[in-house]
């Protein structure tokens with residue numbers, strides 16, 4: 240009888256232990272599920288927040304760069320300006336004695352920008368393109384320049400006449416009154432030391448005179464008079 244009771248007790252204890260073990264396992268499973276949900280929810284909720292934050296950061300600088308980028312008002316009439324503008328800039332004062340060009344016949348303050356030519360261009364056509372968009376006002380031979388084209392444009396809100404000097408007149412392919420668009424090739428430089436350049440070296444004289452009145456002067460005698468012209472380099 241004692242053995243039977245002991246046997247029943249052992250079975251009962253074992254049963255309780257088994258039940259407890261099962262309960263423990265079940266609790267762990269439930270906790271695992273609970274944890275799994277929590278992790279999933281955390282990830283799903285936070286990802287969209289991060290995406291939005293990155294998108295905002297990217298959009299803001301792009302807008303700022305677009306607003307602050309300087310847009311040149313003019314196109315270079317000849318390429319490689321830095322290598323070409325080496326002798327006479329806007330406002331350079333020269334005399335026959337001090338001029339970087341010898342011999343020199345002029346005296347005064349330079350009203351334009353001189354684009355020089357390279358030795359390799361001495362015997363080939365050097366194309367000239369329009370620096371701005373506007374109508375052709377003049378196409379003729381002028382003393383001091385040889386062939387000249389004058390175009391009327393608006394540069395940074397100011398109406399100007401753009402003068403291109405020392406051109407081969409016969410190469411100019413636009414007529415007075417025609418619209419000439421910025422960047423359009425319209426002429427070739429005149430041959431150096433010929434009537435096409437009025438005896439000057441092969442180069443381009445480019446100036447911007449304020450207003451609608453054409454002013455042919457390549458030099459002025461007083462510095463204050465330069466106020467009637469724009470410095471092209473400030474708009475290129």
Ligand SMILES: [Zn+2]
Nearest residue numbers: 351352353444
């Ligand atoms: Zn010049």
